[in-house]
Amino acid sequence: MITLRPKVDFKVPVEAPCISPDSLAGKSRAEAAKLPVLWGNREKTLGDLFKVSAGKGAPDHVMVEGDVSVIKHIGARMTRGKLTIKGNAGMHLGREMDGGEISVSGNAGDWAGAEMGGGLIHIQGSAGDLAGSAYRGSSAGMKGGAIIVDGNAGNEVGELIKGGNIAVKGDLGSFAGALMSGGLIACFGRIDQRTGAGMTNGTILTLNAPKMLPTFKFTRVYNPKLLRPRLEGLKKGGFPIKKVHIEGLYDRYEGDLANDGKGRIIVWKSGPPKPKKST
Secondary structure, eight states, X not given: OEEEEEOSOOOSOEXXXXXXXXXXXXXOHHHHHTOEEEETTEEEEHHHHEEEEEOSSOTTEEEEESOBTXXXXXXXXXXXXXXXXXXXXXXXXXXXXXXXXXXXXXOBOTTTTTTOOSSEEEESSOBOTTTTOOOTTOSOOOOSSEEEESSOOOTTTTTTOOSSEEEESSOBOTXXXXXXXXXXXXXXXXXXXXXXXXXXXXXXXESSOOOOOTTOEXXXXXXXXXXXHHHXXXXXXXXXXXXXXXXXXXXXXEXXXXXXXXXXXXXXXXXXXXXXXXX
16 A cells, blocks of 8 residues: 655645556555656656655555645546545546545545546545536546535536436535436535536436426426435435435426436425325
């Protein structure tokens, strides 16, 4: 296992995609310390900015101890192993990752999990804007994997996603799931305005009704049985899901009709229907 501890005061942003099991697994302390990073406009090495140590543990486990909120691209294009950050993480965390697991004990900056195709990102604090979204000019955001946020998340979360799961225990900002064509976004707090704007497919699930766009139509009240396994999994992960949420009734809205969409916004309504009394 490689452990990194900051040894300088980061006054300008750092770009360090080498902080990843793909780059660090199997390397000695000296080899890891020589990997290049960009500190502002200066080329540095990982050892210039971090105290690097190699110890016992899984060879594809990387531990970062300290606040690295100004360090961008940590875990970029990661395909395997585990990356643990004991502190806050910077922008573009786990961008385009295809496998492995990233765990952050603090908050994460904007674009966490942008265009990811697989793996798991678990942010125990809050996430910034555009988590799981597409970069500007790209046609697709997240395609697979999962992003779990224990706190709140910002605006445009899940924009243009085609697959995968995003679950937010707290609140979501505006334009959640904008232009999405697949996947699931689940929010257990409150969602701001323009939820699902332009979506063509996929599912947004919430326990608190958002201000619905007029281009979504109410279709029915039902229990989304296909989502039960996901809700049960989130319940095991500590999300505030009760039995009535799994077995209960939801209002279903479909749209965005302005984009000929067949997406679904599913809003918690009540507990399971009471059985009819026999006569």
